[in-house]
Structures are given as C-alpha cells and as structure tokens.
Amino acid sequence: MLPPLCLSASGGGVAPEQQAPRHLSASSEASGELAGQASRVGSGRALLAADHRGRVWEPSQGSHVNDLRQSFAAEPGARVRASTSPTTFPRYLVPLPGEVPAAAANLPGERLVLLTFDDGPDLQGTPLILDELDRRNLRAVFFVMGQHIVRNRPEDLARRDLLRKLAVHGHHVGNHTMNHKDLCRNPDALAEEVDRAAELITYATGVRPLLFRSPYGARCHSLDRALAERDLVQVGWNADPREWRGNSENAIATYVTSLLARATAPVILLLHDKNMAAVQALPRILDWIEREKARVAREGGVPIRIVDYSVLLPEQHTTPQARSLTR
Numbered sequence: 001m002l003p004p005l006c007l008s009a010s011g012g013g014v015a016p017e018q019q020a021p022r023h024l025s026a027s028s029e030a031s032g033e034l035a036g037q038a039s040r041v042g043s044g045r046a047l048l049a050a051d052h053r054g055r056v057w058e059p060s061q062g063s064h065v066n067d068l069r070q071s072f073a074a075e076p077g078a079r080v081r082a083s084t085s086p087t088t089f090p091r092y093l094v095p096l097p098g099e100v101p102a103a104a105a106n107l108p109g110e111r112l113v114l115l116t117f118d119d120g121p122d123l124q125g126t127p128l129i130l131d132e133l134d135r136r137n138l139r140a141v142f143f144v145m146g147q148h149i150v151r152n153r154p155e156d157l158a159r160r161d162l163l164r165k166l167a168v169h170g171h172h173v174g175n176h177t178m179n180h181k182d183l184c185r186n187p188d189a190l191a192e193e194v195d196r197a198a199e200l201i202t203y204a205t206g207v208r209p210l211l212f213r214s215p216y217g218a219r220c221h222s223l224d225r226a227l228a229e230r231d232l233v234q235v236g237w238n239a240d241p242r243e244w245r246g247n248s249e250n251a252i253a254t255y256v257t258s259l260l261a262r263a264t265a266p267v268i269l270l271l272h273d274k275n276m277a278a279v280q281a282l283p284r285i286l287d288w289i290e291r292e293k294a295r296v297a298r299e300g301g302v303p304i305r306i307v308d309y310s311v312l313l314p315e316q317h318t319t320p321q322a323r324s325l326t327r
C-alpha cells in the first residue's frame, strides 16, 4: 500500500500559505456543461450573460456584488465547457473549528493532477508557463491578485493583456483577492478584496472568475458564507514544494515528481508564477508525467493524467432562457 500524500499540520514559523492543508474536505462533483457564456444583443455595448447556473444577468451600475454576478464570454459565442468527469475531486480546504474532516479521497483509478499557479500575473514567469502549457495542450488555473492589474501603468496594461491571453487559451483565471490579505483576520476587507478582484479579472478576461483561493489558505465561516453568496468555489491544495524557501529548480522538480509517484489521492499542485525556480521546474515535472504515462502504458500501473479546472465546478444546470442565448 502506498503511503498517502503528506497532509500533516504545519509547524510554527512557516508562512501559512505555504503550509499544507491539514485535512481533506468534502468534494464537489463536476459534470455537464458550463453555461458561462454570453450573447451580444444587437450592436453596441449591450450584453446579456448567463452565469454558470444558467441565470441571466444584465449589466448593472450597482454594487460590486452585482457586477460579480455577471458573466461575460471572451468573444461572442465563446463557450466555457466543463468536461464530464466521473470522479469527485477534493478541494483540500483547511477544516473549520469543530468540523469533522472528510474521509480521504480515494484515487479513482488514475493519478489526477490539477496545476495551479498563485500570486500572478507576473510579466516574466506567467508567459513562460503559458508557453509551456500551450506547447503541451494543457490547461491550468491561475489564481491572480487584483493589485497587479488595477493601475494604468504600462506594466499593468501588459498584465491585463496577459490575463486575457490566459483565458483565451483555455485556462481559468481565478480570484486570489486584491492584496493577499488574510480575510478571516480582516473580515472588514472581505467584500472589497474579493469583489474588486473579481471585477478586475472579469474586465480583463471577459470571464467571471468561478474559483477562489484564499490567501494563506485561510478559512472561516464568514469567508465561506461570503464565497457561497458569490457562487465562488474555494480551492486549496495538497502539493506544495514551498518555493519561497529558495528551493532550487532541481529540488522543486524532485519533490513534486516523487510526490506524484506515490499519490494515492487526486493532487492539486501549488506553484507561483513569480518564482523562476518553479517556472523552470515546470517542464521537468511535465516531462516526468509524460515519461510516467509511457511507462504505465508499457509496464502497467496506475495511469496519471493532468485535469483542468472543470473538475472543481459544481454540477451545471442550464435553463431554457440561458440556452436560448447560446444559439
């Protein structure tokens, strides 16, 4: 029997975001088609959008929350499709006080890996990651911070363009707040931190963020409620090479590949766009996965596969009204 992934409690003096989540959470099943698509109505700027639950929203001058609930496709007729997955995918959230941790997820006959990149976009690292993923036809989730795209300096414009490119290339641009605050310790900042980032991401990409990663992995009832009100799915991680410790490209690649080799549950890998050692380790990690696929095909064993963000989305239901918009 292979040992489970390391999900032990983290020690003191370690930056909380870099700590491994302590327990598995309940997972959500992803299946069906995501109706996160929009139709332009007539000409000009009129836009109607159906969100991922098929509800229809009209452009609003109202609050950030209302803006957040709009969904805009990158192009007229563009579609966001969630692949049907027969598996459940854990979200690896820190349990709330008194919460009974869910039983460890079983490996559904495959070693499934979701790639996630935090704290970007970064003008140096993110394009390199994007090229590498494109070259291999892979999709990832980028949890970005609003502070990188809020101003109008050339570099801010370039980062906004980068986000749009990520979305157009099929990656999900998720919400990682404006300023990376711990929203359980700063509850007064919650709405501004989450909603403003969502608004900026939607503006840059044309797609409303569906996934949220809490800075430092912080979790509390108030944040859970706020995310639920916004239809945001919170996503943790269970594989963290802790690049912040100055680990080398080699150390990062070795850590991740040895962890993948003994995975007994789906893996959510956390890397950071701005850490060049991690960026340089990525091709080595992906090469290892390719070699592992070939080895399993040759010798047998548990297959390994990189999945996209759709495994984290709740089951989708499309209303007739929303469907009519997509024709």
Ligand SMILES: [Zn+2]
Pocket (backbone or CB within 6 Å): 017, 118, 119, 176, 180, 215, 216
């Ligand atoms: Zn972060």
